Amino acid sequence: MRWVEEGGAAERAGIEKGDLIVAAAGEPVARVDELQPRLDAAAGGTLELTVLRGTDERVVTVELEGVAA
Numbered sequence: 001m002r003w004v005e006e007g008g009a010a011e012r013a014g015i016e017k018g019d020l021i022v023a024a025a026g027e028p029v030a031r032v033d034e035l036q037p038r039l040d041a042a043a044g045g046t047l048e049l050t051v052l053r054g055t056d057e058r059v060v061t062v063e064l065e066g067v068a069a
Contacts, residue, residue, distance in 0.1 A: 002017070009062050010062060012062075013049070013063070015051055015060060015062075016053065018053070019051045019052065019053050020051065020052040021035060021049050021050070021051055021052075022051070022052050022057070023049065023050035024038040024047060024048070024049055025038060025042075025047060025048055039064060042064050043066035044064065044065070045064060046062065046063050046064065048060070048062075049061075049062055
């Protein structure tokens with residue numbers, strides 16, 4: 001992540017600046033254009049993201065705002 005909005009969904013899930021999102025809902029993502037449709041589809045619900053921080057991999061659940069698609 002280049003930046004994490006203070007108080008935003010990512011920060012609340014424990015994502016930090018510099019983390020690399022490598023999967024969403026168990027499906028690999030390599031670029032932001034692969035991630036964005038999954039975030040949009042999960043709007044108003046939750047989405048599990050696999051995050052790489054240094055050499056540590058963790059799964060976090062992000063509570064997304066907005067209206068579900």
